[in-house]
Amino acid sequence: MTEPLFYSEQLAEPGATLLLTGDEARHAAAARRLHDGDTLWLFDGHGGTARATLLRTTARGQTLELRIEERRTEPPRRPTLHLACALPKGDRQQVLLDMATQLGMTRFTPLLCARSVVKPGANSPARWRKICLEACKQSRRLYLPAIEAASTAPDVTRRATAEGSLVWLAHPAVQAVSVTAAINERVNDVTLLVGPEGGFTEAEIEQAVAAGARSLTLGVSILRIETAAVALVAAFALNAGSGS
Structure with a gap:
């Protein structure tokens, strides 16, 4: 997982589309300068992660439309x-x-x-x-x-x-x-x-x-x-x- 990682409170199932908004979308569009077709990763803060493809950026970088390619969950580490x-x-x-x-x-x-x-x-x-x-x-x-x-x-x-x-x-x-x-x-x-x-x-x-x-x-x-x-x-x- 070397592509950029962003936070999304919710993750969709593979094949579904997901909208990334707010600070994370602005960071992806401006700071990371992602373009249509680029790959990025999402995580939900509870062990869930998903690989996604950027389909398009809308509303002056305020919203990213993503297609989820794969999703998995990492078990918590102990202790x-x-x-x-x-x-x-x-x-x-x-x-x-x-x-x-x-x-x-x-x-x-x-x-x-x-x-x-x-x-x-x-x-x-x-x-x-x-x-x-x-x-x-x-x-x-x-x-x-x-x-x-x-x-x-x-x-x-x-x-x-x-x-x-x-x-x-x-x-x-x-x-x-x-x-x-x-x-x-x-x-x-x-x-x-x-x-x-x-x-x-x-x-x-x-x-x-x-x-x-x-x-x-x-x-x-x-x-x-x-x-x-x-x-x-x-x-x-x-x-x-x-x-x-």
Whole structure:
């Protein structure tokens, strides 16, 4: 799949026509300069992908008429990776979400922590979704991460453990296990908790551990939020991909 990849919420069956509109159509017509007869790929964010032929461009590039040539579904990768993370400042949010999506993050929950400096705004979920969507297209990830409502570390832990997820809390406690040991536990679902740069409070840690979280350490260095988050997602994703 080397041809350009675009997002379409719905995919048609082979032989049917489909209209691509909005930002994706404008990007295809202008930025990628596609022409009638060109081949492109679509994905629906849920593992579905389709190869399509561009039949014609209408309304000054606002709509692309496509014929679906083939369609398939890629199964989700395991383990699923739910990143629940305090928000860094400014553009560092984009770096975090972009990189984590490329590596295979499947869900994102912004954490509300006692020492949080940044809190999500009303337009944040839509902006985050757009960042994740662009990262999916760039890395050809067919699953768009779900953006969850903001929550606390203990509440995320309670919900995750109830769903059967193994929850790791990034905190250099005495009893914390290393990343190497953590990634070798073979499970289908992993939740990663990353706190603010001031760290989780003792109360937050105690409540999350009581709810089922386990402490994990990234070593002696004090990392930025996005560095710790991306490092953890990478470790779990790449280990899963190695088949070890």
